[in-house]
Amino acid sequence: MILITGAAGALGQLVTKKLAARDDVFLGTRLPRSPTQRRVDFDDPASLDFTGVDTLLLISAGYGEDDVVITRHDAAISAAEKAGVRHIVYTSLSGDGDHLAYALAHRWTERRIQQSALEWTILRNGLYAEFLAAIAAPGPDGTIAAPLGEGRLAAVARDDLAEVAARVVTASQQHAGRTYELVGEEPLGGAELAAAVGGSYEPGSLTQTREALIAAGNALPFQVPMLVGTYSAIAAGFLDGTGIGHNMLRRLLGRKPQSALEVYTTTVSATTPVS
Numbered sequence: 001m002i003l004i005t006g007a008a009g010a011l012g013q014l015v016t017k018k019l020a021a022r023d024d025v026f027l028g029t030r031l032p033r034s035p036t037q038r039r040v041d042f043d044d045p046a047s048l049d050f051t052g053v054d055t056l057l058l059i060s061a062g063y064g065e066d067d068v069v070i071t072r073h074d075a076a077i078s079a080a081e082k083a084g085v086r087h088i089v090y091t092s093l094s095g096d097g098d099h100l101a102y103a104l105a106h107r108w109t110e111r112r113i114q115q116s117a118l119e120w121t122i123l124r125n126g127l128y129a130e131f132l133a134a135i136a137a138p139g140p141d142g143t144i145a146a147p148l149g150e151g152r153l154a155a156v157a158r159d160d161l162a163e164v165a166a167r168v169v170t171a172s173q174q175h176a177g178r179t180y181e182l183v184g185e186e187p188l189g190g191a192e193l194a195a196a197v198g199g200s201y202e203p204g205s206l207t208q209t210r211e212a213l214i215a216a217g218n219a220l221p222f223q224v225p226m227l228v229g230t231y232s233a234i235a236a237g238f239l240d241g242t243g244i245g246h247n248m249l250r251r252l253l254g255r256k257p258q259s260a261l262e263v264y265t266t267t268v269s270a271t272t273p274v275s
């Protein structure tokens with residue numbers, strides 16, 4: 001039996017769709033919506049019954065301070081150990097992301113899994129092209145003001161990462177003890193993004209961006225440094241893919257990855273209100 005956690009999240013839904021033809025896949029989610037879904041909430045260890053699960057796809061639940069995320073992931077891994085799960089597949093963060101604030105909880109989780117007696121596979125996912133569309137969207141006048149400097153992001157289609165996860169969980173023994181770097185092949189910078197949406201690129205400073213994020217009031221306190229740090233790491237050139245030794249995306253997909261630029265433009269046009 002395969003159990004997918006975070007099944008109602010964007011990545012979890014895509015993995016679920018790809019495995020829909022199988023009868024050995026179960027969905028774990030905080031709010032089950034059908035009898036085939038199990039309640040799995042890392043914040044409630046009593047809900048973490050993984051009895052009968054052979055392979056657990058642990059989708060990171062990364063929205064929180066480090067101590068919150070670490071406690072969540074520890075609870076899930078401890079429950080997997082207790083239930084005798086054979087193999088855990090964890091969605092982590094690409095190796096070039098160590099400068100990002102959220103890297104710490106991912107690296108802690110990788111180490112926790114590797115020090116367990118479980119078989120494991122680590123999927124070191126790059127940042128999604130859809131995420132880039134959220135953090136570097138053009139404004140109403142077409143201007144992209146995201147402070148990416150001259151940096152580029154080796155963004156990757158979330159759907160490609162779901163495809164890899166689906167392939168790995170259904171043949172987990174072939175992937176035991178492997179850590180896969182999964183980043184895009186066409187790094188994207190502000191100028192390319194602006195050209196693709198017919199706008200202009202006029203990057204703000206990190207200070208202006210931090211102030212705007214705080215003023216908008218939509219971000220939780222921990223999210224402000226998280227976002228500013230993401231821009232900073234892209235601008236400093238750490239996330240353009242050149243720091244990745246062996247990008248396994250194409251090999252594990254068995255095909256060319258989807259165009260991150262197309263995913264960016266499609267996502268932007270789907271989320272930008274028509275004036």
Ligand SMILES: NC(=O)c1ccc[n+]([C@@H]2O[C@H](COP(=O)([O-])OP(=O)(O)OC[C@H]3O[C@@H](n4cnc5c(N)ncnc54)[C@H](OP(=O)(O)O)[C@@H]3O)[C@@H](O)[C@H]2O)c1
Pocket residue numbers: 005006007008009010011012028029030031040041042043059060061062063072091125126127128131158
């Ligand atoms: N690579 C990237 O660019 C990127 C960007 C953003 C986030 N991430 C990370 O990748 C993960 C998956 O991405 P996504 O696109 O699917 O994000 P998403 O759509 O925001 O989904 C995250 C899912 O995490 C699950 N979750 C949250 N808190 C949980 C808890 N206490 N216990 C169990 N599950 C919990 C929830 O699943 P249910 O609703 O089913 O309970 C939630 O829907 C995120 O959670 C985050 O850690 C990566």
